[in-house]
Amino acid sequence: MPRTYGGWFRLVAIAEAISWAGLLIAMVLKYGFDMPFAVTVMGSVHGALFTAYVLACLIVFSPLRWSFGVLVLAGVASVPPLATIWFERWAAKRGLLTVVDSDEPTFWGKVRQIN
Template sequence: MPTTHAGWFRVVAIAEAISWAGLLLAMAAKYGLGQPLGVTVMGWIHGLVFTAYVVTCLVVFSPLRWRFRVLVLALVSSVPPLASVWFEWWARRRGLLDLREADEPTFWAKVGYALKTLN
C-alpha cells in the first residue's frame, strides 16, 4: 500500500484509467455484441473510481503544494480516457509529486483555521 500522497495519487490515477478502458470495452460489447450488462457493472465501477480520483486530487493538491491551475489540469484529465495517467507522468517529470516544504500553511490548514475562527 502507498504511504505517500504521491503514491496514493498514482494508484488512483492508474485505477481511473483502467476503469475508463474497461468502460470503453464494455460499451463496445454493448453496442457491438448486444451485451449491456458490462456497461452496467463497469459504469458503476468507473463512477466509483472517478469519484475517488476527484477526491484524491482535492486531498493531495495542498500537501503537494500544487498551484490552482495544476489542480484544475488534474481534474480535467479525469474526463478524457487514460488522461489521468498522462497527468501523473507529466506531474512526476516536473517534480509536482514531490513533497515540498514551505513557510506558509497549506490550503486545507487555511480552511481549518477559517472554520475555527467562524465558530
C-alpha cells in the same frame, strides 16, 4: 500499499484510467455484441474510481502544494479517456507528487489564516 500522497494519487489515477479503458471495451460489448450487462458493471466500477480520483485530487492538492491551476488541470484530466495517466506522468516529471518542505502554509493553512 502506497505510503505517500503522491503514491496514493498515482494508484488512483492509474486505476481510473484502467476503468475508463474497461468502460470503452464494455461499450463495444454492449453495442457490438448485445451484452448490456458489461456497461452496467464497468459503469459502476468507473463511476466509483472517477469519484475516488476527484476526491484524491482534492485531498492531495494542499499537502503537495499544487496551485489552483494544477488542481483544475488534474480535474480536467479525469474527463478524456486515459488522460489521468498523462497528468500523473506530467506531475511526476515536475516534482508535483512529492511533499516539499516549506515554511509557507498549505492551502488550508492559508484559509485558516484569513479568519
